């Protein structure tokens with residue numbers, strides 16, 4: 001089959017929030033290269049809202065990974081895909097392709113061995129610092145798709161935007177003419193080692209809020225609730241606390257109204273980048289060579305050079321050396337200074 005004849009394309013990327021957002025430049029390339037093809041995307045059910053309003057997606061196939069594989073396969077076989085673009089690349093996604101009756105599979109290279117060498121031996125054999133969206137796009141380059149990669153995208157649905165407007169109005173804010181600007185802070189992380197100390201977030205956010213007459217908004221999911229009280233103990237101003245209280249796309253709608261986000265290397269960092277919100281990201285045990293820096297974004301990354309970095313590709317719950325210096329050596333003033341460089345661009 002000629003490439004130009006693709007009529008049904010399936011992209012697989014099951015998790016997580018940031019990884020799914022990083023597939024959106026490829027979705028845009030697929031749509032531009034095969035304008036009349038049907039483009040379906042398979043994602044974990046809990047993240048399906050991230051792509052629900054994306055104009056390049058025709059159908060979402062949400063998957064509950066706790067269910068047996070055969071349930072998903074049955075749904076897949078009903079559509080005879082011409083191309084499966086496997087950006088998840090696990091045994092699970094491989095078997096999904098094998099049983100799907102799709103004609104062709106393209107998968108991205110994870111460089112698992114090279115990344116392990118970098119983490120465990122500090123030997124960087126990765127070809128160069130290639131951002132993950134570029135790695136996702138490489139299989140399409142083999143098909144002759146040479147268009148430059150666009151930015152990540154996130155499309156907030158009207159319902160979520162309205163819900164947030166009401167939420168902010170109840171908190172004393174009126175959109176679109178917000179009287180005081182909002183500074184978003186997302187201090188949580190799934191991994192303890194990727195979490196900059198919460199009292200330092202509080203110090204940095206409070207300093208910025210005082211300088212710019214801004215209000216602090218805390219973002220995060222239910223797992224981050226324990227951080228809220230500690231954060232509030234270290235600030236002397238009122239904080240809008242939304243942690244664990246908003247669905248994912250309402251969090252996006254709220255973030256879109258903020259001047260800036262302070263966060264760790266996390267899914268919300270990629271969300272801000274995709275929304276065009278300037279972001280200051282604190283990186284500890286991970287490094288740029290792994291490919292997850294904010295992509296084509298108004299962003300500043302703050303980190304501290306240490307010989308033990310990187311010690312993980314995704315994150316760890318404990319520092320292998322026990323001192324957490326990659327995070328503890330970053331002072332609030334560094335984050336404030338990074339935010340100030342972005343402030344002129346923070347146009348919301």
Ligand code: SF4
Pocket residue numbers: 193284285286306308309310311312318319320321322323324325326327
């Ligand atoms: S201090 Fe070093 S070993 Fe500990 S978490 Fe950070 S990078 Fe890893």
